Amino acid sequence: MKKASERPEIIRRMIEKSGTQEPDPTALNGTLMRGMHLVRLLYRAFAERRPVAWTNVFTPPELIFGCDYIPFWLDGSGGFSGWIEMTEVFDHADATLPTRDICTFLRAAVGGATMELFPPPTAVVCTSHLCEGCAKVARIGARHSHAEFHLLDVPLEFSDVAVAYVANQLESLAHKLCELAGKDLNLDHLHKSIELSNEARRYFLEVYELRKHVPTPATGSQFIGMGLMYPWGTQIGVNIAKSLRDEVARRVTDSIPAVPNGEKYRLMWLHLRPVFETDIMTHLEQRMGAVIVADLLGEAWWPEMDADEPFRALAMRMLSNPELLPMETKVERLLGIARDYRVDGVVHFLQWGCRWNCGQSAIFREAMRQSDIPLLTLDGDAVDKRATPYGQVLTRIEGFLELLDSVGISKRTN
Amino acid sequence: MGNSETADKPVLGWFCTYTPEEIILAAGFESRRILGRTGPTAKADAHLHPNLCAFVRACLSSGLEGEHAKLAGIIGIDSCDAMRRLFDVWRATFHPDYSHILAMPHVQTAEAVEFYRHELERLIRSLNQYFGLTISDADLLRGIHTMNETRTLLTRLYKLRRSSAPISGTEYYSILRDAMTEPKDRFNHWLKQSLEKSTSNETSVSSGVNIILAGGVLDDPWIVGVVEEAGGRVVADDLCCGGRYFEKLTSTQGEPLKAIADRYVLRAPCARMSETETRVQNLMELIEETHARGLIYYTVKFCDPHILDWAMISKELQSRGVRALRCETDYSISERERMRTRIEAFLEMLK
Numbered sequence: 001m002k003k004a005s006e007r008p009e010i011i012r013r014m015i016e017k018s019g020t021q022e023p024d025p026t027a028l029n030g031t032l033m034r035g036m037h038l039v040r041l042l043y044r045a046f047a048e049r050r051p052v053a054w055t056n057v058f059t060p061p062e063l064i065f066g067c068d069y070i071p072f073w074l075d076g077s078g079g080f081s082g083w084i085e086m087t088e089v090f091d092h093a094d095a096t097l098p099t100r101d102i103c104t105f106l107r108a109a110v111g112g113a114t115m116e117l118f119p120p121p122t123a124v125v126c127t128s129h130l131c132e133g134c135a136k137v138a139r140i141g142a143r144h145s146h147a148e149f150h151l152l153d154v155p156l157e158f159s160d161v162a163v164a165y166v167a168n169q170l171e172s173l174a175h176k177l178c179e180l181a182g183k184d185l186n187l188d189h190l191h192k193s194i195e196l197s198n199e200a201r202r203y204f205l206e207v208y209e210l211r212k213h214v215p216t217p218a219t220g221s222q223f224i225g226m227g228l229m230y231p232w233g234t235q236i237g238v239n240i241a242k243s244l245r246d247e248v249a250r251r252v253t254d255s256i257p258a259v260p261n262g263e264k265y266r267l268m269w270l271h272l273r274p275v276f277e278t279d280i281m282t283h284l285e286q287r288m289g290a291v292i293v294a295d296l297l298g299e300a301w302w303p304e305m306d307a308d309e310p311f312r313a314l315a316m317r318m319l320s321n322p323e324l325l326p327m328e329t330k331v332e333r334l335l336g337i338a339r340d341y342r343v344d345g346v347v348h349f350l351q352w353g354c355r356w357n358c359g360q361s362a363i364f365r366e367a368m369r370q371s372d373i374p375l376l377t378l379d380g381d382a383v384d385k386r387a388t389p390y391g392q393v394l395t396r397i398e399g400f401l402e403l404l405d406s407v408g409i410s411k412r413t414n
Numbered sequence: 415m416g417n418s419e420t421a422d423k424p425v426l427g428w429f430c431t432y433t434p435e436e437i438i439l440a441a442g443f444e445s446r447r448i449l450g451r452t453g454p455t456a457k458a459d460a461h462l463h464p465n466l467c468a469f470v471r472a473c474l475s476s477g478l479e480g481e482h483a484k485l486a487g488i489i490g491i492d493s494c495d496a497m498r499r500l501f502d503v504w505r506a507t508f509h510p511d512y513s514h515i516l517a518m519p520h521v522q523t524a525e526a527v528e529f530y531r532h533e534l535e536r537l538i539r540s541l542n543q544y545f546g547l548t549i550s551d552a553d554l555l556r557g558i559h560t561m562n563e564t565r566t567l568l569t570r571l572y573k574l575r576r577s578s579a580p581i582s583g584t585e586y587y588s589i590l591r592d593a594m595t596e597p598k599d600r601f602n603h604w605l606k607q608s609l610e611k612s613t614s615n616e617t618s619v620s621s622g623v624n625i626i627l628a629g630g631v632l633d634d635p636w637i638v639g640v641v642e643e644a645g646g647r648v649v650a651d652d653l654c655c656g657g658r659y660f661e662k663l664t665s666t667q668g669e670p671l672k673a674i675a676d677r678y679v680l681r682a683p684c685a686r687m688s689e690t691e692t693r694v695q696n697l698m699e700l701i702e703e704t705h706a707r708g709l710i711y712y713t714v715k716f717c718d719p720h721i722l723d724w725a726m727i728s729k730e731l732q733s734r735g736v737r738a739l740r741c742e743t744d745y746s747i748s749e750r751e752r753m754r755t756r757i758e759a760f761l762e763m764l765k
Contacts, residue, residue, distance in 0.1 A: 097725050098740055101465075101716055110725075128520040132495050132686070135520070136722035139690060143726065151688045153526065155517035156492040161532045162517070168525060327502040350463065355718065358463035359499025363506050 008046040010117055013084040014039055021277065026219040026259060026286060030244030031226075037236050038229060045070045045119035051181040054113075054121040054141060056134045058321070059152060060314045062197045062233030062305075063170060064125070066190035067177040072119055074126070074141060075134045076229045077112050078105030082276040082383035089115065090384060096140065103353030104383035106137045113141035121147040123180050125173065129154035130323055130356055150176065157326070158319040166315035174311070187310070193233035194307040194314075200232060203241035204300040210248045211293055212341050215263035217251035220292025221281035224273045227298050257291075264289030265404055268338055270296055270348040270364070271357045276385040280393055290401055294341040296322070296334075327360070331367040338373055344404050345374040347397075352381045374407065376400040421446075421597045424486035429473060429500060430493040431594075431654045431684075432518045434534060434674050436664060438489070439598060440549050440557035441541045447594035448473050448482055449633035449655075452745050461503045467716040468744045469631050470500040477508060487512025487544075489537070494686050494719055514540045520688045522680050531675040538671075554670035560598050561664060567605045568593060568660040576649060576704070580612040583648045587635035590655055622647035623764045626700050629712035630685065630720045631655050637712060637741065640754050644761045649704040652697055653712070658682050685719035693723065694730045701736060708737045708764045710757070715744040737764060 023032065045052045053069040055061070057076055064071040081089050082104075089111030094100065096110050112118050124147050126138035135151055142149035152169050155162040178185040204227070210217060231237040250256075257263050267284075269292045274280050284290050302320045305313035322333055338346065346368055350358045361377055368375040378396060381387035421444040428438070429448050438445040450472020458474040476482065487510050490501030498515075505513050516533050519526035538549050568590065575586055593601055625646045627638065632655040638648050651657050662681045665673040682696055683689045697709065709731065713720040724740060731738050739760040741753050 097721070098728070099721055099742070102718060102721065106722075128688070133718040133722055135688065136685075136690075136719065136725075139688070140722070140725055151521060153520045153688075155519075155529065155533075156498065156515070157517060159536075161529065165525060165529045327506070352465060355466055355495040355499070355716070359466050359496060360502065361463055362461050363502060366506070 008043070008119075010080065010084070010086070010112075011039075011043055011046065013086060014042075014080065017084045017277075024219075024222070024282070027222055028218055028244055028247050030240045030247060031222040033236075033240045033243060034226065034230065037231060037240065041070060041231070042072070042119070045072050051122035051177070052119045053177065054118070054124040054138065054145075054147070056126045056131065056138065057228040058127040058130055058154070058318065059125050060170075060233075060317055061231060062193045062310075063174060063190070063314055064177075065231070065233040066193035066310070067174055067185065068181065068183070068189065069122070069177060070119075072121065073229050074109045074113070074118075074124075074138055075105050075131065077118065078103075078108035078383045079225075079229070079275045081108035081112060082274075082385065085276065085385065086112075086117075087384070087386070089117070101353065102133060103131075103351060104381050104387070105351075106131075106133045106353070108383055109134075109137050110140055113137075114144050121145050123147055123177055124149045125152065125177075126150075127152045127154050127318065129156070129318075130321065131354070132356075133353075148176075148180065152318075154318055157324055158316075162319055163312060163315045166318060167311040170311040170314050190310045191307045194305050194310050196234055196238055197232040198304055198307070200230075200237045200241040201300045201302070201304070203238070203245040206245045207241075207248050208299070210245075210252050213252050214266070214342060215257040216266065216291055216293040216341075217248045217256060217258060219258045219281075219285045220267070220269060220295055220298075221273055221285055223298035224269060224292070224295045225297045227300050259286045259289060259291060261286070261289055263291045265344045265401060266291060266293045266342060268292070268294040268334075268341060268343040268346045270334075270346060271354070272297065272349055272351045272382040274380065274382050274385075274388060276383065276388075278385065278388075278390065280390065280397075283394060284397055288398070288401055290397075292347075293343060294337050296337075323356070327363060330360075331363065334364065335367065335371055335373075338368075338371075343373070345376065345400065347400070348375060348377045349382070350377055350379045352379065352387065374400070374403055423597070425484065426512075427482055427485045427488045428491075429470075429488075430491045430497055431659050432491050432493055432678055433489050433516070434537070434678055435598075436554060436557035436561050436670075436674050437534060437537055437541070437549070438557070439560050440553035441538075441545065441547055442553075443486060444597045446482075446485075446596075448476060448488075449591065449595065449631070450476055450745060452634045452636065452747060455745055461507055462499065465716055466499060467494075467496040467714050469633070469714045469717065470496045472633070472745045473500060474503060474507070477504065482508075485510060487514075489513075490515040491518050492516070493518060493684075494717075496716070512544050518686075519679055520686065522683065522687065522689055522692070527672070527675045527679045530679050531671050534671050534675055551670050554674070555666065558664045558666055558670060558673065560602070562666070563602050564593055564598055564605075565660040565663055567602060567609065570609055571605065572650075572657065572660075574609065574612060583638035583642055584635045587632060587638055587655065590659065591633060591635075594655070594659065623708065623761055624649045624704050624706040625761075626650050626652070626697065626704065626706045626709045627656070627712060628652040628697055628709060630714055630717055632712060634745075636750065637710075637743075637753070637757070640750075640757050641710065641761070644754075644758045645765065646708075646757075646761045649706060650700045652682065652693070652700065654684055658684060685717075685723040690723055690726050694727055697727070697731070698734065698736075708739070708760065710760070711738060711740045713740065713742050715742050
């Protein structure tokens with residue numbers, strides 16, 4: 001079952017990569033702790049005799065940890081494939097998939113799964129919402145690995161009926177995962193996991209408030225996607241969140257800006273960012289002083305969870321994802337964030353292959369235009385360096401910042 | 415046949431065959447599927463990113479061309495990410511008086527049926543509230559009877575085509591398009607009469623290599639004509655503009671809403687559902703029933719569910735010795751000749 005543990009190629013490549021890359025000087029300690037912990041989790045998934053669940057970023061980790069599994073984020077695998085430039089996963093995916101039109105995060109997952117680069121799964125769990133391709137990719141991975149596949153069917157909107165529908169599935173899944181691991185479901189573990197998640201979430205809410213400060217106390221690129229791949233439901237998750245809160249609060253108290261040369265522009269970043277090794281984000285934030293003060297993928301969007309009703313609480317967590325809001329409400333929310341964080345402009349990164357996100361770009365553009373908020377759409381590929389023309393991206397960013405200058409930065413969204 | 419623009423009643427538009435037409439009819443509307451046509455979709459690109467599936471961009475293009483100006487409203491469904499966005503963009507572009515979106519489960523379980531029943535209740539409440547209606551069980555039964563009549567007539571046509579060949583494949587799929595876009599009573603009346611004439615004047619089965627056509631939408635039957643010209647015969651399909659549209663009747667027993675939910679959740683699944691194994695099984699049954707010698711999988715560019723399902727289905731077909739060809743369309747005319755060459759070569763291999 002764990003034959004791949006004899007040669008965890010990914011770990012070897014990550015160690016090599018981290019030896020050649022200087023850490024971001026603006027990274028918070030909590031960000032570094034999170035990065036190290038995710039690598040540690042990956043190592044443990046290979047090395048320990050604990051069950052491993054391949055999941056996606058919308059499956060609540062509290063459930064996976066609460067069932068004593070180690071999660072492996074299949075859709076997140078594109079992130080580290082991009083970072084360590086493991087381009088062979090794309091070539092391998094081409095042998096399985098009939099076209100290259102699929103999102104590179106998913107192609108990386110297919111390639112990695114079929115090359116058996118990932119920790120062998122005990123079960124594969126995926127949700128149906130927000131990234132329809134991932135459920136199919138997870139099924140492809142499960143078939144290849146001869147592991148059981150479980151789909152969590154998540155409706156498109158929050159409602160009492162939807163919460164009950166998802167909660168029932170979560171309960172069945174928890175029992176199934178424990179059965180596969182050869183143990184009974186321990187509700188105390190799940191209870192504890194949810195309490196720890198709540199505690200971490202409260203620190204994160206403080207961080208979001210502190211980031212509204214002018215100048216903002218931390219570079220925003222490090223937060224993009226943080227909430228999606230995070231050890232919610234564990235003590236280390238609480239420790240990381242507390243470290244982030246403490247450091248950001250200290251920087252606000254001591255009036256330390258996010259970047260050494262001071263904050264010139266305040267940006268909101270929508271959707272993903274390039275995850276391969278590039279200085280695009282460094283150039284934007286540290287050299288040009290265009291600091292990302294708000295993003296949507298770093299959020300803890302859900303309400304406080306009731307640990308006494310774990311399945312219902314987790315269902316509410318999943319269904320309260322703001323991406324599921326009706327479009328008018330979602331747009332209102334975006335404009336509200338722009339006002340709260342007093343942004344000068346918005347960058348909407350369009351990950352090639354993400355139908356969900358690309359499909360809303362014209363609506364966002366129009367909404368921002370009507371509210372007089374400058375918006376830059378950046379088509380690109382967050383994972384595959386070869387598919388994102390570096391020079392073109394920088395030129396567009398620089399042009400956008402010039403536009404902000406021309407309209408006057410004092411015209412900040414209020 | 416006729417022209418849907420001349421419908422006697424107000425019309426509700428819809429995009430995906432998981433939409434419960436029974437309820438549209440029960441509410442006193444005509445039901446019309448919004449489809450695309452082959453041709454440029456450049457106008458739609460200003461509203462929908464070019465990497466969204468060509469079908470949704472073709473649908474939006476048809477709206478931008480003014481084809482659906484008189485709709486009383488639209489009913490969307492979260493069939494896939496692109497469809498969800500089509501609903502959003504349609505509303506933002508055309509500002510329809512009425513719009514509603516349904517959540518469709520991705521699994522075929524009893525719980526999913528129950529969930530969808532609730533969604534149908536929500537749709538009825540919304541229609542009642544907006545249009546001042548009181549849709550009753552009797553209205554729903556009337557809608558069910560009309561839809562079942564359409565399905566029964568289309569099944570007769572399908573069987574007739576299998577046993578004899580009164581019409582070409584291209585004509586058959588054009589009739590199916592009419593079934594989804596024309597006023598139902600008018601269509602049913604027309605098809606019933608046409609079938610009576612055809613059954614009394616049967617011709618012999620045409621020769622040709624039996625082919626199964628599977629995949630997503632087929633709103634332009636051009637490819638069927640290519641198969642026929644190349645010496646093939648599309649004997650059955652697994653398409654949302656084909657067999658999946660009419661293959662299962664809605665029960666007239668028990669609670670109508672439960673029966674409607676049953677029919678839609680448990681019908682032959684399309685790629686947006688999780689049941690890939692069921693799709694493989696259905697295809698194998700079709701191949702066996704029709705003695706098909708090959709399968710053409712027809713997908714729309716950027717349709718992730720069908721593309722990813724194909725990655726699994728193709729392996730299963732290969733392991734069972736079924737010869738298959740995948741063709742992809744982006745609705746442009748320019749790629750047709752390339753596709754024609756591939757289909758001709760495929761059929762040559764099968765002969």
